Amino acid sequence: MPRTHDDATRLQFVSPERGLHASGVMARITAPAWEGWQPDGDFQHAIRSTMELAQQAGQQAPIVMGAIPFDTRQPSCLYVPRHYEWREPTPLPADTGDNASASLAEASDIPQEAAFKQAVRQAIANFQHSDIRKAVLSRILELRLSNAVNIDQLLMRLRRQNPGGYQFRVPMADGATLVGVSPELLLRKEGTAIRSNPLAGSAKRQADDEQDRAMAERLLASAKDHHEHRLVIEEIRQVLGPCCTSLDIPESPSLIGTSALWHLSSNLEGRIADPATTALQLACRLHPTPAVCGYPTESARKLIDLVEPFDRGLFTGMVGWCDAEGNGEWAVTIRCGSIKHDTIRLFAGAGIVEASQPDAEWAEIQAKLGTMLNAFGLDASQLATHSWCDRPADEVVS
Incomplete structure (x- = not known):
């Protein structure tokens, strides 16, 4: 199905509470x-002048919505839409079986498994000779389909998988069109109230209920995952604390689950000291958190640039909206x-700390890819029979 002009200018951001739908x-x-x-x-000047x-x-009430890349030195992908409306959540329709397997023609990993694991080992070795305590390494899975993607149907399948996501x-x-369902809230601001829900530390869900409970309990008891989570929380505390009159941070993380993964989660709530500070300003202060970059941020970013063979683009950036009053x-x-024509590019990453094991980190990103793969009706076994050789890194387009 070819994209219409209207399809090319449609934007959407749906939270568990309400949905923002825009076009033009x-x-x-x-x-x-x-x-x-x-x-x-310059950035905030551009936002204000455009509004x-x-x-x-x-x-009367313009909004800015869209995405900001992982590397904030790159161009933003933001829009003031011509038309938008808020919609209350609606019940999910019954699954009609429209998630039958996509017709897969080719598949490619960037980097391949051996190269990713070597990057993990390289990062761990770097920890021993630097101040870096965590670095997030990622992977692209590129698919070529024999049929066009219906983005509306894809979004519905994603919502079925994670109705509590963004x-x-x-x-x-x-x-191309950026599509996804994130489980992680970077920042919400309404008036002076703010909320952030960072995730760090993950484990794959299991089909058997007893095994699934055991996996969740292992994650909740994992010293390695708690260390990874604590790095994220402490960084957010240092960034947001000076901006707030109050900031409530749980003493220890809790568990939240999606259809594919268990996560260690902390729900932070506070009150901002200066009501004029916008949601977008606060999000820019936080981005990128150690959950998607590492710790310390600048050192981890340099390590990522060294070992990742591609430009992340919008992946591990931030996506959402902000209004003229600063809420967002x-x-x-x-x-x-x-998604572009018949080519799909999926992204996943894993937080690497000194206790990380390359095999386990590869398994983690395989599990994280499951959310999007399931929405296409695909699984890892199908990918193995449709792979082609890696292209050189300089041919990768992010």
Whole structure:
């Protein structure tokens, strides 16, 4: 099914509480979000001036929505939509079997399994000679299908898998569409109230109920995963604490589950000191958290640049919306992929700490890919029979 002009300008961000649905483009914002927390910086100036132009053009309550890349020095992918509406959650329709297996023509890993595991070993060796305590390494799984993707049906399947997640659809500059359902809330702001729900530490769900409970209990008792989670929480405490009059952080994480994974989760709530500070400014302060980059942030980013053979683009960035009053909601751009014609590019990553094991980290990203693969009706066994050789890294387009 070819994409119509309307399809190419549709945006969507659906949280567990409500959904934001938009179409048409009044303005695009490509200004990089580098130092985007600065109220007088170039990025926030671009946001404010675009909002003002939209108001002058007759839009009473303009919003900005879209995605910001992992590397905030790169162009943003943000829009002021021409039309938008809020919708209350609706009951999920019955599964009609529209998630039958996609017709898979080819599949490719970037990097392949052996290269990813070597990168894990390289990162762990680096920890012993630097101040880095965690680095998140990722992988692209590229699929080529024999049939076009119906994005509306795909989004419905993703919602069935994770109705409590943050679902998104964003048109990209290259004509592709970013689609996913993130379990991780980076930041929500409503008035002076803020909330963040970082995740770090994961385990694959099991089909057998008893085995699944045992897996969850092992994760909750895992010293390695608690260490990884604590690095994320402490960084968020240092970033948000000075901006807040109060910030409530649980003493220890709890478990949340999606259809594919168990996660260690902490729900942080607070009150912002300056009501004029926007959700987007606060999200820019937090991004990227150690959950998607590492700790310390700048050192981990340099290590990622060294060992990852591709540019992440929007993956592990942030996706969401902000209104003219500064309210908004931003999720971490994970459990996602880009769709362009017959090519699907899926992304997944794993947090590497000194106690990490390469085989276990590969298994973790396999499990994380399951969310998107299941939405296409695919599994790992099908991929093995459709693989082609890796292309050189300089041929990879993010």
